[in-house]
Amino acid sequence: MQLSEAARRLLDILDPEGVLIGGICGTLYGVERFTRDVDIAADLDAETIVQRLNDAGIDAAVRRSHEPGDLSWVVHGLFEGIEFQVLPASETGVDHGSCEIKAGLRIADIHSFIASKCIAAGQQDMHDVAALCLMHPELEAFCRKSAEEHGCLEKLESWLNDRRLQQRYSPRKD
Amino acid sequence: MTRMTRRKRELLAEIEKSLPMSIYRLARQTGRNYRRVFDHVKELAGAGLVKIRPDVRNGRRVSMVEGIAWQRLQRLDELFVFKAEIDAAQ
Numbered sequence: 669m670q671l672s673e674a675a676r677r678l679l680d681i682l683d684p685e686g687v688l689i690g691g692i693c694g695t696l697y698g699v700e701r702f703t704r705d706v707d708i709a710a711d712l713d714a715e716t717i718v719q720r721l722n723d724a725g726i727d728a729a730v731r732r733s734h735e736p737g738d739l740s741w742v743v744h745g746l747f748e749g750i751e752f753q754v755l756p757a758s759e760t761g762v763d764h765g766s767c768e769i770k771a772g773l774r775i776a777d778i779h780s781f782i783a784s785k786c787i788a789a790g791q792q793d794m795h796d797v798a799a800l801c802l803m804h805p806e807l808e809a810f811c812r813k814s815a816e817e818h819g820c821l822e823k824l825e826s827w828l829n830d831r832r833l834q835q836r837y838s839p840r841k842d
Numbered sequence: 843m844t845r846m847t848r849r850k851r852e853l854l855a856e857i858e859k860s861l862p863m864s865i866y867r868l869a870r871q872t873g874r875n876y877r878r879v880f881d882h883v884k885e886l887a888g889a890g891l892v893k894i895r896p897d898v899r900n901g902r903r904v905s906m907v908e909g910i911a912w913q914r915l916q917r918l919d920e921l922f923v924f925k926a927e928i929d930a931a932q
Contacts, residue, residue: 670922773915
């Protein structure tokens with residue numbers, strides 16, 4: 669099964685509360701990087717998500733955490749050989765009312781997507797945010813503010829100063 | 843492209859959020875004149891904002907229009923298959 673098809677089917681199961689975040693969402697906004705899993709933020713509780721997935725014949729389990737800084741739960745599973753995670757929308761900066769449709773998929777709007785990346789704050793996440801900043805300079809102030817709020821401004825600046833990233837994503841001025 | 847008018851912008855937004863579809867269907871979906879939609883889509887394709895590809899549906903030749911988001915998703919799917927093949931070979 670194609671990755672996009674898996675995302676489409678999982679979104680159908682979690683309709684209308686689920687929205688795509690993560691690598692596929694980044695791809696749809698123009699970030700060029702590879703991903704092999706499907707990340708969804710859902711405005712549902714973990715039990716309801718597992719129930720809906722089970723009803724659709726998909727095994728899923730909940731991983732809970734009480735560590736500070738961790739998400740309180742993540743539903744994870746394997747769908748036709750493709751890994752997926754469903755995360756709590758309220759903890760990932762995604763408001764399910766703020767979504768848009770691209771290529772038939774319901775995805776987090778660009779501001780929610782940036783917020784989710786700044787909350788995750790890994791190097792790959794900051795790469796994605798920097799790429800979006802470079803493609804859409806009008807978003808830079810929002811990206812910096814969001815990164816500052818979540819303590820990852822330094823990482824973002826490091827990526828914004830990366831010459832390869834600048835060459836790849838800065839709009840051409842011709 | 844001569845100018846990005848409101849009508850072309852609306853058409854582009856409709857294409858971006860949709861799965862690939864025929865120009866005929868796009869015209870029906872937006873309630874606009876087929877010929878006008880066809881001309882606008884050709885202009886958008888000329889500017890690299892959408893892609894038109896020929897296809898055959900029910901034995902008839904049709905022009906399918908794809909948005910950039912769809913093309914990005916296709917590239918990701920191709921890469922996914924390629925990586926899966928590499929993993930399987932190792």
